[in-house]
Amino acid sequence: MSIVFNVSLFSVFMFTLLNPVYAQIETQKLPDTGQSVQYDVKGKPLSISNSSLYTGQDASIEGNSLSYKDNEDGTVTDLNTGLMWQKSHDTTKRNLADSIKVINNMTLGGYDDWRLPTIKELYSLANCDGQLMKPESGQESRPYLDTAYFDFNYDKRIPFAGAFWSSTVYNKSAVQNFTAHGGLQGGFGFNFADGHIKSYETGLFFDQTTIQKSDHMFVPGNFVRAVRNTTTLYDMDYIDNNNGTITDQSTGLMWAKNDSGQQMDWVKALAFADNALLAGYSDWR
Structure with missing residues (x-):
């Protein structure tokens, strides 16, 4: 690959x-x-x-x-990796901690061991035949995901906003020269709208202190697509x-x-x- x-x-x-x-x-x-x-x-x-x-x-x-099986119960199995995925996704954007809480309380397809994927697991779903088109082009965008098996809808207001959380985090202090609370916690995500891997503010500092409005930091939140099994x-x-x-x-x-x-x-x-x-x-x- x-x-x-x-x-x-x-x-x-x-x-x-x-x-x-x-x-x-x-x-x-x-x-x-x-x-x-x-x-x-x-x-x-x-x-x-x-x-x-x-x-x-x-x-x-x-x-x-890329090879998948629709299990007809809201789940899709990747026939290459053996990972089982959530077919649809929650359309609410949340910070990382709240996203993990949602997944921990999730039951789908009769399973309750769902989790947030690592960035490598999440990126394994990438279909690089995707293409994000400018609205004025008159051409239809193609998500970086196999939509024959997975649900994904572009936000017509913000077509490039399609990022999903992974569980892979790191300390962004060296990048942003920020040292309070042990640095700023970043979480890697993959954007199925435009094909980018990026880091996003998780909503926490690296010592697990919650970012407050008074900190004047923007935490946009991401979507989640849960996974189970291991590879x-x-x-x-x-x-x-x-x-x-x-x-x-x-x-x-x-x-x-x-x-x-x-x-x-x-x-x-x-x-x-x-x-x-x-x-x-x-x-x-």
């Missing part, structure tokens, strides 16, 4: 390939991103015949296709192969141990991976 972010054409590049030896996980598979369209550096769709300069794009790599795909169980590569036993992916050592634009990065022969393998990407 590869991920394309339309943020910058420049990055320090690391590359990966599927490890053919890895076969321990039969029921849990790393989902693909769902992206089926190739693009040029200006964001314009490419026909296959014009994509030779962009070999190795996400859309050209065959992975584990080992994100355990990050690494082995050093002592040949310049690292194998992640959780996902079956093999990675270059070192990055490229130099910055390059996206097209050169694609070519760099495609031409790599690290450790005797020729299918790097």
Whole structure:
């Protein structure tokens, strides 16, 4: 699986390939991103015949296709990860603590062990064929989610407001130069409206003190989509192969141990991976 972010054409590049030896996980598979369209550096769709300069794009790599089962009880099972998800979502935006309370009291499909997903679990639902269109374009937006299985509606007033909480939090004090109460607590979320992973104020400081109106901080709140079951795909169980590569036993992916050592634009990065022969393998990407 590869991920394309339309943020910058420049990055320090690391590359990966599927490890053919890895076969321990039969029921849990790393989902693909769902992206089926190739693009040029200006964001314009490419026909296959014009994509030779962009070999190795996400859309050209065959992975584990997004695959779900509607359980007909308000839940959806991801057939790759084994995670069970809430089909619809509460349309009320809440801070993180209140969202967790709602989930802890939730019974759905006969189960009461629902929880908030980690950011990696939440992002596993991302369908990167999504596209947020400007209202004046006259074109319909596509959520970054498989709406054949999951419910999602754009807010016509604020079409980009579609963020969902994860349980993954961190201290934002270093970012915002804020040290009171141990720093500001941020929580990662994924926006199914525009495809962004971002950090949001949870409503708490890092010492669990509640943010008050007198603190003059805006806590917008997010939606939640609950999950149950667990997966080992994100355990990050690494082995050093002592040949310049690292194998992640959780996902079956093999990675270059070192990055490229130099910055390059996206097209050169694609070519760099495609031409790599690290450790005797020729299918790097």
